[in-house]
Amino acid sequence: MADASPALASPAEIARALSDTCVEKATLSSGKMIALGVLAGAYIGFGSLVAVLIAAGADDLPHGLAQAAAGLGFAVGLILVVLAGAELFTGNTLMTLPLAQQRIGAAQVLRAWSLVWLANCVGALLLVLLALGAGVHLAGDGAVATSAIDLAADKSGKQPAAIVASGVLANVLVCLAVWMAAGAKSAVDKAAVIVPPIAAFVALGLEHSIANMSLLPLGLVAQATTGAELPHGLSWGAAGANLAWSTLGNLIGGGGLGLVYWITYGRER
Template structure:
C-alpha cells in the first residue's frame, strides 16, 4: 500500500490521540462493550502467537526467543489499531485530555472501567476456545508447557515487582499507540507500533490485558502438563492483575501527562 503522506509531527500526534480519546470516552455502552471484548480477543491472539513462538524454544538463546515472541505479539495491538477495538491499556491515555480539561474525569473513568471488564471477557473467552481447540497439545504438548511455564514466571513475582513492570509495559504500549497514530498508512502504523510492543514482551514486562489471556489459558491447561512447576491457583491470577493494572495506569499516565504538558491543547471547539 502506498504511503498516504508524511508521518505526523509530535504536536499533531498529541492532538490526534487526545481527540481520539475524547471520542472513545463518548461511545455508547453497547459499542464500548463489544469493542472491548474484541480488544481482549485481539490481545489474546497476540499472546497465543507468542506462546506458540516460545514453545520448544529451550534450544534457542533466551534473548532471541524473547524478541521473536515480542515481534509476533505485536499482532495484538495491530489488530486493535487497524481493525478497531477498545483496549484498556492504550485508553489510559485518556488521562491526558482529562488533565487538559478536554474530557470529564468521570466519563473517562466510566469508559476505562467498562473497557477493562470487557477486555477480560474477551481474553477469557479466547482462552476457553483455545483450550477446546486443543492448541495446548501442539508440538507434543510444547505449547501447553510454554503457557504454564510463562504463567509460573509471572505469578512468582512480588507485588512491587509486577507493579514496576506494569509501569514499564504500558509506557511502551502507549508509545506504540502514539507512534501508530503518527502513521498515515497501514505500513507506517504497523512499523510504528511493532518495536515498542516487541520491547515490552521481550523484557517480560507485565501487561494486564495480555495476562488476562495468558494466565487464564495456563490455568485451564495446567492439568494437561505433567511437568507443570506449581499448581496455578485462581487467586494467583488476581494477585498478578492487581499490581499489573495499577502499574499500567501509572505508565499510561506518565506518557499522557508528559505530552499534555508539552503539547496539550484546550477543549475542542
C-alpha cells in the same frame, strides 16, 4: 506526483489527533464500548497465543533472541486492535491527556476504563476457551501447554512491587506504540511503528494486564487439562493478584505518559 508528506505526523500533531480520538472513545455508548472491548481482549489474546507458540519452539535459541521472537509474534495483537478498531484498556490510559485539557471529565474516564477493562477480560477468557477447545495447547506434543504453564508460573511468582514497576514500563511501551500509530499515515506505517515497542516489552518480560488476562488462564487451564505438575506459586489467586498489580502499574505508566505529553504539547490546543 508522489505524496511528499512525511510518513509520521509531528509529536504536536499526534497530541492533537490522539486527544480527539480519546474524547471520541470516552463518549462511546456503553454497548459499543463493551463490544469493542471484548474484541480487543480477544485480539490481544491472539497475540498471546502466537507468543506462547513461538516460545514453545525457541528452546534452542539464546536467551534474548527467544524472547524477542515471541515479542514479534505478540505484536499481532495490538496491530489488530489499532487497524481493525477495538477498545483496549491499556491504550485508553492515554485519556489523561484530554482529561488534563478538560475536554472530558473524570467520571467519563473512569467509566471508560472500568467498562473496557471488564470487556477486555471477557474477550480474553472467551479466546482462551476457544483455543483450548480447539486443542491449540496440545500442539508440538504438548510443548505449547508447557510453554503456557511456564510463562504463567513466572508471572504469578513475582512480588507486587515488581509487578507494578513492570506494569509501568510495559504500558509506557504499549502507549508509545499507540501514540506513534496515531501519527502514521498508512496501515503499513502503523504496523511498522507498533512492532518495535511491543516486541521490546514482551522480550523484557514486562507485565501487561490485558495480555495476562489470556496468558495466566491459558497456563492454568492447560495445566489442569494436561495433568502437568502445578508449578509452585501458580494459582488462580496468584493470577488475580498479578492482574490487580499489573493494572495499577499500567495505569501509572500510560496515564503518566499522557500527562507528560499534555505538559509538553497538550496545552497548545
